[in-house]
Amino acid sequence: DVKVTQSSRYLVKRTGEKVFLECVQDMDHENMFWYRQDPGLGLRLIYFSYDVKMKEKGDIPEGYSVSREKKERFSLILESASTNQTSMYLCASRVEDTQYFGPGTRLTVL
């Protein structure tokens, strides 16, 4: 079974804080992805990575950065959290052609 885990299910942060969301996969996958999910907008790609230290911007990268120092771990960083970044964040990992999702982190920025 493919296992993708995320560090927190729920997170509450203050405006201006630096926020780290972590995603870990256990199958040596090359491609990993970060999405945010908002009602009516579906899943929007923030960043993705196709190898260690390799990253590419997705459709909505503004206000975010990522880090991939080890193959199994892909981190999403909110440099200075803002209220409009309150959302559900989903990580995914690719196996052959299919993406498998983590359980999600619901982030609230106050």
Next chain:
Amino acid sequence: GENVEQHPSTLSVQEGDSAVIKCTYSDSASNYFPWYKQELGKRPQLIIDIRSNVGEKKDQRIAVTLNKTAKHFSLHITETQPEDSAVYFCAASRTSGTYKYIFGTGTRLKVLA
């Protein structure tokens, strides 16, 4: 940019009836089309997928059809049950390069008992 349009955004059906969700994609190089089901509070899970060299695929009560010429693909659920109630997402992807998915905006399906 590339996009996937998904319709309808909400769908209510009586238990036992069929449900159809339709998607249209813009990237003609897309060749892989997965469908995900997301139950309330849970992660999206793959339920069926289809590749561009196939026109139809079935798995029990679920089927997906693909019309490459028209760039349409559809999810068909027959004999719907209350546990089919969820949000369904379609996506289109190339199976090379970045493997990025372009997702539709989702369909909330309610199956009424």
